Amino acid sequence: MKLIELKTNEFVETVASSAPAPGGGSVAAIIGSLGSALAEMVCALSDKDGSNQEIAELKSEAKALKERLLEMTDRDTEAFLKVSNAFSMPKSTDEEKAARSAAIQEGLGACMDSPREVMRFSLDLIKTIEKVSKDFNTNAASDLGVAALSAEIAAKGAWLNVLINAGSLKDKAKGEDCQAECKEILQEVERRAGAVYKNIVKEIVGE
Secondary structure, three states: OOHHHOOHHHHHHHHHOOOOOOOHHHHHHHHHHHHHHHHHHHHHHHOOOOOOHHHHHHHHHHHHHHHHHHHHHHHHHHHHHHHHHHHOOOOOOHHHHHHHHHHHHHHHHHHHHHHHHHHHHHHHHHHHHHHHOOOOOHHHHHHHHHHHHHHHHHHHHHHHHHHHHHOOOOOHHHHHHHHHHHHHHHHHHHHHHHHHHHHHHHHHHOO
16 A cells, blocks of 8 residues: 555554654655645635636646655655665675665665655745745635745755765766755755745734
């Protein structure tokens, strides 16, 4: 069964178990999906009759990101299991050692690519939230604020997973390129999320 098909308490207990996966990468993705869901909800509350085309489009954007980030919840764990299974491969002969090493590197590449995708989606999400924040039902201000925080947490969590896996790659150039891209994404997400959160706090307290 896929992680996203588990009940909430089952997912939480699976994370809490002694199994190494799902871990931080999958949790970062699920947090991003929840942020997307909140943004989708705020859009629904801001355009109950569906007459505002712009908000309807933003709602569709949030829904699509929610679905993609949900997919990444399982993909991150699948990538980790690739590495785990590769380490269990036989290494008695030179051929077996070479095959094992190649499988490990392939798995590490997948473990790096998965959180990079989460970071890309997190950036898309905070951009969507920015647009929603310009014209929305202010009764849902706190919900939109949590959505912005979720986008930032998802990006930061994914960044840690990029770092730990990129550093283990033998292809250093590939790892460095990924880190450079993701560092830029992280900085942009932090900047945008911080601004949205600050403005929402002002909205709530009336400043």
